[in-house]
Every structure is written in C-alpha cells, then in structure tokens.
Amino acid sequence: MRAMNIERRVYVCGPLLAALVVLLVPAAAAASDSPTLRVTRPAAGGIVLDVADDTVAVRKEVTADRSVVTLTTAKDRLTISIHRGQVTISGPSGAMTMGGGNGVDSDRLVGLLQRSEAASRARTLLAQVEEGPGTFAGQSLLLTRAILEIGSGSVNALNQHQQWVAERAAQKATPYRAQGRPMVLRAAFLEPAQRGPGECWDPYEKEALRIAKDFADCTDDLYWYEAHKWAGCSLIYAVRAEGAMAWYIACNGGVPFQG
Numbered sequence: 001m002r003a004m005n006i007e008r009r010v011y012v013c014g015p016l017l018a019a020l021v022v023l024l025v026p027a028a029a030a031a032s033d034s035p036t037l038r039v040t041r042p043a044a045g046g047i048v049l050d051v052a053d054d055t056v057a058v059r060k061e062v063t064a065d066r067s068v069v070t071l072t073t074a075k076d077r078l079t080i081s082i083h084r085g086q087v088t089i090s091g092p093s094g095a096m097t098m099g100g101g102n103g104v105d106s107d108r109l110v111g112l113l114q115r116s117e118a119a120s121r122a123r124t125l126l127a128q129v130e131e132g133p134g135t136f137a138g139q140s141l142l143l144t145r146a147i148l149e150i151g152s153g154s155v156n157a158l159n160q161h162q163q164w165v166a167e168r169a170a171q172k173a174t175p176y177r178a179q180g181r182p183m184v185l186r187a188a189f190l191e192p193a194q195r196g197p198g199e200c201w202d203p204y205e206k207e208a209l210r211i212a213k214d215f216a217d218c219t220d221d222l223y224w225y226e227a228h229k230w231a232g233c234s235l236i237y238a239v240r241a242e243g244a245m246a247w248y249i250a251c252n253g254g255v256p257f258q259g
Contacts, residue, residue, distance in 0.1 A: 134164065
C-alpha cells in the first residue's frame with residue numbers, strides 16, 4: 001500500500017482538480033484582476049518574484065543556496081527563510097527555526113501561520129496565480145504556498161506539486177516502456193559548462209519524485225484529525241523540494257536560465 005500511495009494520492013486528486021478547472025475556467029477568463037507575477041534578476045545568480053494585490057504583497061528572493069519570502073500587509077509582516085534544510089519563520093507574533101537538528105514543532109508552526117494576517121492573505125493570493133509548476137517561477141511560488149497552507153490544514157499546493165512530479169516522471173518513462181527497453185542513466189560529474197539541460201533536470205526530477213513518495217509514506221497512516229503530524233510532513237516536503245530546486249539552480253550555473 002505504501003508503494004502505491006503516491007499514485008493513489010496524485011491520480012485520485014487529478015480528476016477532481018481537472019473538473020474544478022473546467023468549472024472555473026469561464027469565471028477565470030472573465031476576471032480581469034488576476035494577480036500578475038513579476039520576475040526580475042537584480043544580480044547575477046539571483047532572482048526575485050513579486051506578486052501583489054491591494055491587500056498583500058509577496059516577494060520571494062531566490063539564490064542557489066537560499067530563498068527568502070517576505071509577506072507584507074498594512075498591519076502585518078511575515079518572513080520565511082529556507083537555507084540548507086533549515087527554515088526560519090518570523091513575524092510580530094514570534095519567530096521559530098526548524099530543521100538542522102531542531103526538529104519540527106508542528107503546533108507552534110501552525111499557530112504562527114494561523115495568527116498571521118499576511119500569511120492568510122498571501123495564501124489566498126498565491127492560489128490565484130496562473131503560473132503553474134511547469135516553470136521555475138510557478139513552481140517556486142507553489143512551494144511557498146504549500147508552507148502557508150499548513151496553517152489552514154490544506155494540502156492543495158502539495159497535491160498540485162505531486163501531480164506535476166508524477167506526470168513528468170510518467171512522460172519520461174513512457175518512450176522507454178513502449179520500446180520494451182530498460183532506462184539507462186549515465187552517472188558522471190560534469191562542470192556546469194559541460195552539462196546539458198537533461199543532465200541537471202534528470203537528477204532533479206528523480207529527487208522530486210522521491211520527495212513526493214516520502215511525503216506519501218509520512219502521511220500514509222495518519223488520520224484526518226492528526227493535523228500537527230500532517231503539518232510536519234508538509235513542511236518537510238516543502239523544505240526538501242526547495243532544497244532540490246536550489247541544487248537544480250546551482251547545477252545550471254545560477255538563476256539566469258529561462259523557465
């Protein structure tokens with residue numbers, strides 16, 4: 001059952017998500033105020049993602065070894081920093097650091113996010129961003145949204161990211177299965193200038209799939225009312241996924257790559 005968990009979670013949710021998309025497309029098309037994602041590269045090796053409406057501003061600064069998200073409203077400000085598997089969340093109601101041997105204080109994490117107006121409004125805003133996980137910017141904001149959803153008990157962003165991972169893995173495996181041949185991956189260390197796109201993407205994709213399966217295993221035996229344990233699994237997933245993305249950026253020689 002555990003081995004099949006990721007497929008069950010992803011593909012059961014898939015048709016439901018598809019149905020919701022079909023239902024919501026007319027309304028989305030009619031709306032003219034959908035948030036605009038602005039991407040800038042103020043310095044070599046870095047990227048800044050900005051999205052805002054009249055209630056909240058979200059800024060995410062990403063380099064090859066860390067990401068810093070700042071959520072700002074008129075009355076609140078929350079910062080989420082992820083660096084080498086360690087996440088620090090700070091705001092007017094307190095601060096906490098998790099990972100790096102500190103463990104995950106799930107109850108405190110949930111409470112901190114629930115008390116933050118900026119987190120609540122940013123979660124709603126990011127759910128409206130049209131950019132999907134098929135681009136670097138879309139995927140990066142999706143993982144931020146996954147952390148914010150911990151405070152509401154939702155796993156919509158995690159499901160969306162897992163679905164993308166599973167679809168990418170299936171697309172890559174299909175040609176080899178159709179030919180009846182095993183898939184052979186070449187293992188070698190290459191300098192960034194020598195690497196082709198696939199030599200960075202393939203290991204990243206494999207790690208993303210492993211992270212998704214580990215999340216499924218983490219939540220496999222949990223009940224719906226064990227919110228604190230779900231929160232811990234969700235945070236670990238999002239932080240590991242951010243770490244895998246940081247490796248992918250570094251493998252590509254920095255953030256100036258497209259996508």
